[in-house]
Amino acid sequence: MKYSKRNDGRKFDECRPMKAEVGVVKNAIGSAKFQIGKTVAVAAVYGPKDLFPKFLQKPNTARLRCNYNMMAFSGSGERVRPGTNRRSKEISMVVEKAFEPVLDLSEFPKAVVDVYIELIQTDAGTRCAGICAASLALADAGFDMKDLVCAVSCGLVGDQVVVDLDKSEEDFEGGAVDIPIAVLPRTGEITLLQLDGEISKEDLHKAIQQGKAACQKIYAVQQAALRAKYGQEAKQ
Amino acid sequence: MSKLLVEEKKIVLPGEVIAEGMDFLPGKGAFREGDNLVSSKLGLLNMNGRVVHIIPLSGRYVPKRDDVVIGYVKDMSYSSWFVDVGYAYEASLSLKDATADFIERGSSLSDYFAVGEVILTRISNVTREGNIDLTMKAPGLRKLQGGKIVDITPSKIPRVVGKQGSMISLIKDKTGCTIFAGQNGRVWIRGSSPEAEKLATDAILLIEEHSHTSGLTDRVAAFLEQHAMEIKK
Amino acid sequence: MISREYIESLITQHTRVDGRKFDEYRKIEIEYGISAKSAEGSARVKIGNTEVVAGVKMELGTPFPDKPDEGSIMVNVELLPLSSPFFESGPPSIDAIELSRVTDRGIRESKALDFKKLCVRKGEKVWLLFIDIYPINTDGNLFDACNLVALAAIRDAVFPKIVDDKIDYHEKTKTKVPLTKLPLACTVWKVGDTFLVDPSEAEERAANARLSVVFTEDGKICAMQKGGDFPLTEEEIMEAVHLAEKKTKELRRHFT
Numbered sequence: 001m002k003y004s005k006r007n008d009g010r011k012f013d014e015c016r017p018m019k020a021e022v023g024v025v026k027n028a029i030g031s032a033k034f035q036i037g038k039t040v041a042v043a044a045v046y047g048p049k050d051l052f053p054k055f056l057q058k059p060n061t062a063r064l065r066c067n068y069n070m071m072a073f074s075g076s077g078e079r080v081r082p083g084t085n086r087r088s089k090e091i092s093m094v095v096e097k098a099f100e101p102v103l104d105l106s107e108f109p110k111a112v113v114d115v116y117i118e119l120i121q122t123d124a125g126t127r128c129a130g131i132c133a134a135s136l137a138l139a140d141a142g143f144d145m146k147d148l149v150c151a152v153s154c155g156l157v158g159d160q161v162v163v164d165l166d167k168s169e170e171d172f173e174g175g176a177v178d179i180p181i182a183v184l185p186r187t188g189e190i191t192l193l194q195l196d197g198e199i200s201k202e203d204l205h206k207a208i209q210q211g212k213a214a215c216q217k218i219y220a221v222q223q224a225a226l227r228a229k230y231g232q233e234a235k236q
Numbered sequence: 237m238s239k240l241l242v243e244e245k246k247i248v249l250p251g252e253v254i255a256e257g258m259d260f261l262p263g264k265g266a267f268r269e270g271d272n273l274v275s276s277k278l279g280l281l282n283m284n285g286r287v288v289h290i291i292p293l294s295g296r297y298v299p300k301r302d303d304v305v306i307g308y309v310k311d312m313s314y315s316s317w318f319v320d321v322g323y324a325y326e327a328s329l330s331l332k333d334a335t336a337d338f339i340e341r342g343s344s345l346s347d348y349f350a351v352g353e354v355i356l357t358r359i360s361n362v363t364r365e366g367n368i369d370l371t372m373k374a375p376g377l378r379k380l381q382g383g384k385i386v387d388i389t390p391s392k393i394p395r396v397v398g399k400q401g402s403m404i405s406l407i408k409d410k411t412g413c414t415i416f417a418g419q420n421g422r423v424w425i426r427g428s429s430p431e432a433e434k435l436a437t438d439a440i441l442l443i444e445e446h447s448h449t450s451g452l453t454d455r456v457a458a459f460l461e462q463h464a465m466e467i468k469k
Numbered sequence: 470m471i472s473r474e475y476i477e478s479l480i481t482q483h484t485r486v487d488g489r490k491f492d493e494y495r496k497i498e499i500e501y502g503i504s505a506k507s508a509e510g511s512a513r514v515k516i517g518n519t520e521v522v523a524g525v526k527m528e529l530g531t532p533f534p535d536k537p538d539e540g541s542i543m544v545n546v547e548l549l550p551l552s553s554p555f556f557e558s559g560p561p562s563i564d565a566i567e568l569s570r571v572t573d574r575g576i577r578e579s580k581a582l583d584f585k586k587l588c589v590r591k592g593e594k595v596w597l598l599f600i601d602i603y604p605i606n607t608d609g610n611l612f613d614a615c616n617l618v619a620l621a622a623i624r625d626a627v628f629p630k631i632v633d634d635k636i637d638y639h640e641k642t643k644t645k646v647p648l649t650k651l652p653l654a655c656t657v658w659k660v661g662d663t664f665l666v667d668p669s670e671a672e673e674r675a676a677n678a679r680l681s682v683v684f685t686e687d688g689k690i691c692a693m694q695k696g697g698d699f700p701l702t703e704e705e706i707m708e709a710v711h712l713a714e715k716k717t718k719e720l721r722r723h724f725t
Contacts (some may be wrong), residue, residue: 005467024569025606026518027553029296036508042605048324055300059365067558072507072545072601073524076637082547083560102251104276107298109366111324116551120510120522121504137248139430142295142391146267147251155540172536186251187276223249226278230247230293308470352472384475384486422470430484 001174003158008166013210015152015164015217020101020132020225022140026126030141031190032042032225035165036152036218038123043133045141048111056112063112066095068130070119071125076167091127092117098131098151098182098192103117104144112142124167125153128180131192137220149191151182152213156199163214181211188212191213239404245285245448248275248290255288265290279391280448293448296391297420298323299368303359304377306385307370308420309352319357322390322420327368333360334372354380354424356416380416383426386445387438390421390426395447396440403443403453410460411436435463476675480661485672491665492712495519499617499723501625510626510646514618516667518608520552521615523622526599527629529636530587532595535602540587540595544573545604546615553607553670571654571694572602572615575683579691580653582623586647589631598623598646609669612681616654617720622723623648652691653720655713656681659701664709666716680706682713686721 004011016037025031028044048062056063068091069078094119100101105113115137117130128151136151154163156177162169170176177197181190190208199207238257242248254266262268265277267290275281279290299321301304307319309328317324317334331339335348349355356378360371372378396417397404405446408415413427413436413456417443425435438458446452471486479485489495495517504511508524532539546568550556567570576582587596600622602615623646632638658668658676668676678697685691690710695701701709 025551026604027608028551040504042551046550046554050325066514069548069549071504071522071524071603072599073504073526075507078528079526079601080635082545082601096479108296108324111363114550116408116549118549118551121507123506139278140294142278142292142389144265145250145273146276175326184251186253186697211386220274226249227247354472362572382478384472385470387470424687430479430482434486434488 001158001172003160003174006077006162007168008132010134012160012162013213015207016166018218018221020136020221022136022225026115028114028141032133032136032140034129034136036125036129036132036164038121039125039129040120041117041126041129042118042134042227043115043130043137045113045115045137047113047205048105048108051110051112057110060106060109062108062110062131064096064099064101064103064105065112065114066092066115066117066134068095068117068127070122070126074119074122076122085104091130094194095127095131096191097135098149099134099138100192101189102146102149102184104146107144122167124170124178125180126166127181128152129168131182132218136225139226146184147184148219148222149182150185150222151180151192152211152214152217152218153178153180154195154207154214155179156203156207161203161210163210177207179211181208181215183212183215185215199231240288242281245280247279247293248281249278254281259286261287263287265292270346273297276347292391293301294389295391297326299323299359299362300357300421301362304379305357305359305418305420306422306424307355307357309349309355311351312349316347317345319355321368321370323366323368324421325366325368327359327370329357329370329372330334333370334374343431349379354385356380356418356424380424383414383424384433384437386423386425386440388421388440389425390419392444392447393417393419396423396443398453405457406453406457407436408438410457410464411439419468435460438463471671476672477661479487480663485665486669488677490572491663492716494667494716494720495697497720497723499616499621502622508622509629509641510624511623512618512621512652514612514614514621514623516614517669518606519610519614520605521602521611521618522605523602523618525598525622525626527626527636528597528599529589529594529631529634530597532592532702536584537592538588538595539584540597540601542573542576542582542598544569544576544602544619545598546611548571548607549603549605552604556607561696565693566609567694567696568615571612571681571692572619575616575652576623576690578698579683579685579689581620581648581650581652581685583647583649589606598626605669609671609673612656613654616652616683620648620651620653620724624633650685651721651724652683652685652718654681654683654692655716655720657709657712659697659699659705660698662693664705664712666712677679680709680713682710682717684714684717686715
């Protein structure tokens with residue numbers, strides 16, 4: 001089915017407006033909020049601390065443990081039942097994997113670093129917003145990272161390749177394909193990729209290219225947010 | 237042609253390319269990738285000859301040998317104490333490193349340091365596996381009684397202390413408080429009144445907030461001067 | 470870290486760690502509609518460094534047999550490990566359950582909501598309000614913060630549209646949820662021999678006992694909860710109630 005104009009008037013390769021703020025949870029050693037359109041994610045980092053049970057410990061480095069959760073009122077329909085479910089567990093796992101290639105926790109052998117991601121309001125693209133927030137929180141926490149991580153969903157709405165699908169696009173009656181990706185902005189490498197739907201090889205390639213380009217814009221927003229918290233210290 | 241892409245003392249972010257060419261060497265918080273030097277930390281760029289370091293602006297304490305730190309006694313066994321020094325794992329203080337006194341077999345360790353007490357101690361050894369040994373055998377190391385502890389980012393402790401201890405002396409002079417700054421980001425303060433302790437606390441938090449601005453000593457001096465008057469009134 | 474001994478010694482010198490008076494709250498901020506896209510009503514409350522968010526989700530259900538023409542509420546507080554190093558993942562802790570139930574009672578027992586107006590068809594269909602509360606940063610006084618944020622979120626809530634007996638969550642009506650009273654909570658904490666309000670995390674740890682008192686605008690008490698390991702005398706209880714009455718009158722200003 002044809003999708004000739006986006007519901008909110010955006011260009012096909014355009015992200016929704018973004019906002020990022022670092023240091024939003026004072027108790028955490030690092031934290032951030034990332035908003036894209038109406039999707040709002042908060043991430044906070046705690047640790048490194050003792051990891052139990054012991055068999056989970058890694059002898060040379062700390063383990064990264066992510067915890068993705070939607071607040072009960074943050075869904076688009078009925079209340080989301082509190083507690084973990086298969087979806088949130090899987091997302092937590094793929095988020096961990098998205099950071100694995102860049103995060104170096106070898107200063108903290110056997111320990112665990114916890115990243116908590118909470119969604120306050122959702123309009124699709126929640127895991128990507130969560131990764132963007134978590135990336136800022138981990139940088140804020142002062143850990144060694146080879147790069148930040150940027151994430152966005154790309155895909156197909158009807159017959160059209162787009163980036164940053166909102167909920168109305170995911171639910172498009174002519175069908176939609178959702179491809180969340182996480183990108184390392186310096187190298188362009190991809191650390192998370194999932195796909196839900198049916199797409200041709202050509203469209204997939206085009207979607208990934210557009211997603212990577214969008215991630216550069218997300219990267220700029222992330223950098224600005226970190227500088228907004230720490231930048232003023234370099235002046236004078 | 238080698239080129240530094242970020243000025244000294246400027247903020248760099250993780251993943252940022254900070255220099256091109258082979259003339260620069262990666263120090264702490266930086267790594268080489270092809271022809272480039274890349275930062276792996278959020279911090280300030282610092283040059284030491286050809287070596288580029290990133291001085292962290294945030295982050296947890298990583299213990300180093302000979303650091304003097306403030307620890308909380310958490311637990312004890314027959315022959316040692318377990319102390320929280322702000323790292324992922326507790327450090328251990330063995331009986332022989334705790335005191336020169338002869339301790340009789342079977343006597344209670346809490347007579348020396350009880351759970352919940354605060355000590356100024358020194359890190360005598362750190363293994364790669366994260367085991368930390370402490371010692372109390374050096375001048376000035378002792379139990380810290382009363383007072384309060386302010387937590388700040390460990391990388392900012394050098395600014396709180398100042399050159400040859402100038403900053404911390406300034407705060408001590410103006411507030412009349414006794415202050416110890418542990419390398420692990422904990423600052424112990426005890427003064428003659430809650431107001432004096434609060435003023436010393438606020439001065440330390442001011443240093444933390446503005447740690448990388450120039451003219452910090454003057455700023456702190458002015459702050460203390462202004463508020464010390466209020467306390468006297 | 471601020472020790473219990475330090476806080477107690479300050480109390481004997483008539484002051485607190487941040488220099489506040491014993492009956493002085495930190496700065497309170499209330500923001501509405503923080504999850505307007507998702508929830509039927511939502512709010513954020515900050516009390517100093519303590520920040521909580523809440524959202525109201527509405528569903529249609531069958532009424533209780535003894536109250537066939539009344540809807541119902543359910544308050545749920547989840548102590549997110551995101552908000553404090555002292556909270557852990559897993560099933561709700563007893564602290565979370567207590568907070569949920571005390572917040573729930575204050576609203577339910579005062580009949581702050583006109584439950585009859587939540588009836589769609591007597592004996593068959595009524596509105597159920599799920600009020601979910603989450604701390605974002607915890608630095609003491611969650612009892613009062615949860616009460617404030619629950620009321621603010623309900624105040625912000627509007628009914629979604631019913632189409633063919635089902636809720637269309639994408640269509641909101643203009644009808645506000647019938648919040649007729651504001652039962653405000655003030656929790657009084659006993660530290661040493663002194664009563665204080667709005668403790669920080671460290672002050673809560675130093676406290677011996679606490680008493681939450683919920684007051685409606687007409688000066689009626691609609692819920693109470695004593696906590697802590699130490700007893701309170703009759704005189705102390707009345708002193709705490711008196712202090713809570715005074716403070717809830719002040720808190721009410723945030724809702725005008």
